[in-house]
Amino acid sequence: MLKRFIERVSKSKKPDASRNMFGLSPYKWKPVDPKEKGKRQVLYGLCRGCMQGDCATLVYLEDGIVVKTEGNAEAPPTYGSLCPRGKSELMGMYNPYRIKTPMARTNPEKGLDVDPMWKEVTWDEALDIVAERLRKVREKDPRGLVLCEGWGQRDTMLRLPFGQAFGTPNEIGSHGALCTVHYPSGLVHAGYPVAIVDLEYCQYHITLGRSLGPNFATAPGTRKFARAIERGMKLVVVDPRSSYEASKGEWVPIRPGSDLAFLLAMAHVMLFEIQEYDMWFLKNRTNAPYLIGPDGNYCRDQKTGKPLMWDLEENKAKPFDAQFEDIALNGTYLADGVECRTGFDVVREEFVKYTPEWAEEICTVPPETVRRIAKEFVEHARIGSTIEIDGFTFPFRPVSLNTERNVTNRRGGTYADLTGKIINMLVGNIEVPGGCLSCSYRGPIMGPTEDGTVRPAYEAVPKPFKFPPDHIGLEEFYPHQHTAPHIAIKSILDPEKYYLDYHIEAYISVGGNPIKMNAQPHTYVEGFKKIPFVVSIALHMDEPAILSDVLLPEHSALERFRVAAFYPQHQSIDDEVNGLKMIQLREPVTPIFNTKHVDEIFTELAERLGILCGEGGLYDHLNSNIDWVDKTDGLNMNGEYKLDINRKYTLEEIVERQIRGWPYSGGKGLKDLKEKGYIAHWKPRKEFYNYYYFPDDKTRHPFYFLGLKKVGDDLRANLIKHNISFPGVDDMDYVFDLYRPVPHWVETPEFRAPEGFDLWAINWKTPYYSSDPGNVAGNPWLAELYTKDPYEAVICLNPVTAKRKNLKDGDMVIVESQYGKMEGRVRVSELFHPDAVGVSGNYGLGTIQSNPLNRIGPNFNTLLSLDERTFDGVSGGQDTAPRVKLYKKEVPK
């Protein structure tokens, strides 16, 4: 379908007149600057083709034109390799559909198919208009401004302090609501964003609902993956589809949306059938032996208030940090007259009913498979073994089970992730070589609280409650939320219903497109139309842009000056980057249009608003902010390099100070960075396993999730106190069922979908389409690939299912969930579970003025729900596998 469209359009001599007014006359590129003729240049680049954004590249120019981006063979993490998106980056720059100059709307009517009748304005005019409107908003109520960020713009350091200086709490992300994978790792590992696998040593890896690298072709991930597989690592992929990664290991097909059942069953097998645990780990590094009272809280020592454990030798309860002869992992005991049980027993008791036979009904995985995998997992864990790295002895547990978004994103998804943690903890592989590591900052972050358990970090730190709420995404009601564009849009549309006492008056889009990348596009469009003033710092005419009042065009990725701290582990780690601390440089290509760097825009706006300098201003906040993910290892304004908050700086000046203040730069600056394009510092590898900082029994990972219970109890108390129901959900038990300290089986509403919705739609990222920075769907080089790929932009069906529905390859079908519908061509494939309807990437939607490629293809996200009852109440995550029905589209002859 796509290929034919492209062929048809390209064969005609005249531009396709059926297209939009914006693109009616082809853009006349400016001729090459004669001064550039004959010149050859190589710049250091930093790819921004996907969300990772840390592949080191070289950008080649001839005659001032970018002719090639190539992996930098000398530089980590990719040592010369790249991915299809990185290689196609220059087409994102030479894109005639880009916004080329600031514009203001003259047509008051807004819609995806409505011509805004743009008027070109100068930068000063545009910035003045925006600043004036924002000033009014700030005077009335600074909370009225929403800043929506996304993967499209990750090269900014001033967006966050801008919002802080403005005084709005409402920075939301367009991404993440479909990928709420952070809470359990923040709770158990004190890490962020997720837990990954040590591909250097792992022998047996079970992966669910995620990618290690090849599934969406991240270059560093794929490098590590290929080496691990060649080394002989066994890979088990539990997935409704036989993905790229599943094809390299063992594929365990599973019904979509039912991973919680599988995980509960696997844990059951480990707890009741195999019963081989890392006893030492459980007793010394988890709160499994803590005594739990009948109210579900810790039994605490009368004197010290510390949680108690039972000493089997001395036959009494003692505070956890006392000397123990033999810690009891099991048993019911009397402590201070209260009958309490060990956390381990409480957890184990819950799991007794989750047999593999029970699970098979729900997830279709055969019980023998569950048992075998659990057995192999435990066998390969080599409980009791150790390994020496850099002179330090670590426990060695070369197994890991990791889950991400297609497991966590539905009601009960947090429990699924937590069950995965329990499975890992039973073999003691947390934060040790070969095992399950968090992919966060390396350092002493797993330190204990007064209760002896790992201090929760990142999103496991609950946001404080306030009523009426301040946050447009209702973080007061979802204290462990990740991002909440889906909640924000509903709050914008109906503030009263969501207890907000203010209205949103302005919206700045900074690389985020929740209209296309979330769910229910028409609801988002309504929300946007309701907001009186919308500004897009825009690359191309995407959905937020066409609904904007002012467009502030920004540089494409290649044109953005950037220095970033490297983040070595996204889906996995191995010796290629283990121990590496690095900052990377992107030397910008001269911009080809009248665009500005996003941080220039924020500087200008802040200055006009009077919030750039002075106390509480942008620079003040920048000085005091610490990198959210990398903490002190990130690029911060440190010590003597803090900014003078009373004068204006260029971006280079700020970056220079950040580099000099970076703990591992050795005082070097931008000039030194320009020599190789990166400055690297290799820490001893032992310091890359966070076990190192709190070894032995110095900290305890939560096995019994009291933290979750506490947050739930507090929230419930707050609701009662203010006499309100949970926003969008009348029955508060429905929500608090998800805040229990032991994971248990909960159903998603999709399980009880009405008659006729017999299949589940699933989605995945692909080598061409992971997230959408720089409009990958419209990139012609990538389009050439995805139009030819048999599994892209089609509706994939198992042959038995296709036969049952009388469908064959190439038929045009409509896929309909309870929330929306879309259409596409069928691809019959053996790679899919019979209950799955597979749609990759996120094509379609688009606007009347976009690249025509953006308007074609199946738009998966239309099928998703914004109904609170489908969310996971803890993370706020939306369900990525809605129930659907499928039928042939009647095509008029």
Next chain:
Amino acid sequence: MRYAMVIDLSRCVGCSTCTVACRAEHGTPAGVSYNKVKKYEVGRYPTAKMKFLPILCMHCQDPACLKVCPTGATYRREDGIVLIDHDKCIGCRACVVACPYESRQFLWDIRNYYPGHVPTPYEVLKQKDFERGTVVKCDFCLQRLEEGQLPACVVACPAQARYFGDLDDPESEVSRLVADYRGTPFREELGTQPSVYYVKG
């Protein structure tokens, strides 16, 4: 000296970086690609798997294309690389029909990447290298080889599945791979003696 490539099919993850790397290196016009990755399935549910086969010009030692080219535009160098002299090519497409590996493409037209638009500055620069009405194909990145670099697809592959070297040198990596893993060319039975070998497939 006999240039050869070895592709490790167990490492290949079907991402098509090689295809785009080749495009990025040569600036081939829209729709033209010297490298392709064939994707297919083997087996049935529940044990079906995706499989990948990257194919390019095999630089055969006894090429079918060379035999049928009437003007001698297709020729083979001492080092094994098969090239096309674009001044001699008359665009008869006999070589395209003769090649069993889909390696060659005829330039029906030099189309722009953005349909309906004029060429981007990148295309203006690169389209000079292409002549409508002739046939094009992979040249093992001869220009890069002359500068001491490996072909673009080899360097870019994130799974490091591609190797390149001198098959006449028994110590070279490609020789070792072919020997250790029983590397075979694709469709060996056709007898064109390709210089691209596949292992672990």
Next chain:
Amino acid sequence: MLYWILIAVTVLLSMIAGLVFLKQLRRGLTTTALHDSFNWGLYIQGFFYLSALAGGILVFVSAATLFKIEAVRPLVEIGAAVSLSCLICAAGLLGADLGKPFRGLKIVTGKNLASPLTWDFFMLSLCGILNLIFLAGLIHNGGLLATVWSILCLIAALAYVMIHTLFFLSRVGAGFRSQPFLGLDTLAQSLWGGMALVTLISLTTGVRESSLAGILLILTILALIPIAGSYIASLTSSGSEVDIKVLILDTFILLILMATTVLSPQNAFLPALASILILVAVFLEKSHLMKQYQMSPTVPFPYSQFDEKPTYKPTAAEWMLVLGSLAACVWLSSGIIYLKTLVGGG
């Protein structure tokens, strides 16, 4: 009168073809429906068709000269002209199919004797030269020159036909596209089509030769053998597709000719009808040949599992160019004959 209308129409068609060619020079081969999975279409089909006819006629002409068959001398004279014009038009079509038509003569400098196209070029050129020699009136019935000339013609024509069998159609791609019956098929189609044209010429010139229908019958059987054989083979295995239309048409022609030879040998209409049908049948068979080679993906299953099946529906421009070339044969041969009558006598 009818004759002049025919000339006018064919000239007009050829002029349209000329305009189409000019447009093609400007736009390249995108005026055709050809694409990466289907590289040779109507033009090459036309080329094969016309050169097959030319070869077939030349075989008849040289055989008639060699065996001194005086009765068919007028046919031979006209046949040579038709053969030459078919060759010229075939060359024109081939040139139209080239990406770089004006570099066509590089085939000569290429000197690649492994290439069937080179052989095509040389053999067809040889046929053309031999035709010219004949038309120049240098070859009379009888004599050593005539014998040598005839043998050269036979070699050239047969060699041209067989080149495609040995070197190309069965050897291309080291045989991966070879067909078992191709050799016989190509030879038979060429002789069959050539004789059909000769029969048509005989009917227009009034030279009645009763054995012509009989020869046509024999050649029909010869042409039918490989087609029927392919069909039977395809029933047993999932081999190449056989165009059932061609089989039916060929059988129908067989029946007509059988009826003619058995029932009314003197009938002029039936052989004429058969000849026209034969010309159509040969054209269809060439079309089938083109499709056969390109309808299945080059790279075998399972690698080509998801490749789209190639489709090819020639554009109007392509049809006009081919039609114009076929039309050109008519006025060209008339022109050559007219020139001959002007220059020489007889």
